Amino acid sequence: MITQTGHSDLQTAEQPDGQATELLSVANVSLSFGGVQAITDISFNIMKGEVRAIIGPNGAGKTSLLNVINGFYHPQEGVINFRGKQRRRMKPYQAAASGIARTFQNVALFKGMSTLDNIMSGRSLKMHRGFFWQVLHVGPARNEEIRHRKRVEEIIDFLEIAHIRKQPVGRLPYGLQKRVELGRAMAMEPDLLLLDEPMAGMNLEEKEDMSRFIIDLNTEFGTTIALIEHDMGVVMDLADRVVVLDYGKKIADGTPTEVQASQEVIDAYLGVAH
Numbered sequence: 001m002i003t004q005t006g007h008s009d010l011q012t013a014e015q016p017d018g019q020a021t022e023l024l025s026v027a028n029v030s031l032s033f034g035g036v037q038a039i040t041d042i043s044f045n046i047m048k049g050e051v052r053a054i055i056g057p058n059g060a061g062k063t064s065l066l067n068v069i070n071g072f073y074h075p076q077e078g079v080i081n082f083r084g085k086q087r088r089r090m091k092p093y094q095a096a097a098s099g100i101a102r103t104f105q106n107v108a109l110f111k112g113m114s115t116l117d118n119i120m121s122g123r124s125l126k127m128h129r130g131f132f133w134q135v136l137h138v139g140p141a142r143n144e145e146i147r148h149r150k151r152v153e154e155i156i157d158f159l160e161i162a163h164i165r166k167q168p169v170g171r172l173p174y175g176l177q178k179r180v181e182l183g184r185a186m187a188m189e190p191d192l193l194l195l196d197e198p199m200a201g202m203n204l205e206e207k208e209d210m211s212r213f214i215i216d217l218n219t220e221f222g223t224t225i226a227l228i229e230h231d232m233g234v235v236m237d238l239a240d241r242v243v244v245l246d247y248g249k250k251i252a253d254g255t256p257t258e259v260q261a262s263q264e265v266i267d268a269y270l271g272v273a274h
């Protein structure tokens with residue numbers, strides 16, 4: 001059980017009139033793959049500055065929902081609003097450019113490249129100078145690179161991975177690879193960070209470290225986070241609000257305490273027939 005209690009302070013995201021700001025909303029979204037209905041008529045929102053957990057049994061539709069949010073899948077029905085604008089059909093790199101970054105269930109890094117270079121690759125969307133200048137490595141491109149490297153070094157310090165900055169990530173223990181992947185997503189300086197099972201396959205100590213980084217990222221950097229997580233202890237400690245899916249449908253939405261007390265949620269986790 002993780003012991004930190006790190007609920008983000010939603011007040012930081014409040015407007016002067018005390019109203020919290022909605023960062024993203026998903027309205028009546030449905031997604032199917034041929035005959036498989038992965039998501040059915042799901043609506044929920046993510047407020048600016050919060051940690052929002054998405055939970056549910058295996059196959060409930062959690063990853064599909066994350067893939068809809070970051071533009072990897074296009075729902076057959078429903079509407080997504082991000083930062084107050086209805087989003088057009090967009091590809092993952094366009095979603096990333098608009099301020100949505102994500103990590104994956106299985107680590108997706110450049111295994112032969114160093115920690116530093118992997119995190120640096122997260123800056124590519126922020127590089128403005130063209131290929132010509134980058135190759136010459138002079139003038140504006142050089143200044144820009146120095147700026148990006150400084151930011152990357154700050155992230156490396158924040159994640160306490162200075163000792164592995166030159167090591168190829170493929171040789172690192174799994175827990176550290178997950179941390180590098182978080183670093184690469186942080187390098188994009190997203191408004192919304194989507195984390196797909198950030199603690200999967202980690203031991204208790206690694207989970208505690210990762211929880212601490214997520215809390216600090218949320219509170220210190222103000223990054224809004226949506227995460228899929230199976231460990232209820234982690235969800236209880238990290239999340240401000242939780243949306244619960246089962247068989248592609250939303251069955252509960254509320255604070256961790258509220259959803260844990262929901263009979264429908266208890267039944268879903270115990271596998272009670274519908």
Ligand SMILES: Nc1ncnc2c1ncn2[C@@H]1O[C@H](COP(=O)(O)OP(=O)(O)OP(=O)(O)O)[C@@H](O)[C@H]1O
Nearest residue numbers: 033036037038056057058059060061062063064065
């Ligand atoms: N690309 C795909 N093609 C066909 N079916 C898919 C595809 N992706 C997901 N599905 C199906 O959609 C449903 C939801 O899958 P999804 O991976 O979103 O669930 P999940 O809640 O993330 O599961 P898990 O906790 O096991 O990762 C499942 O029935 C799955 O088999």
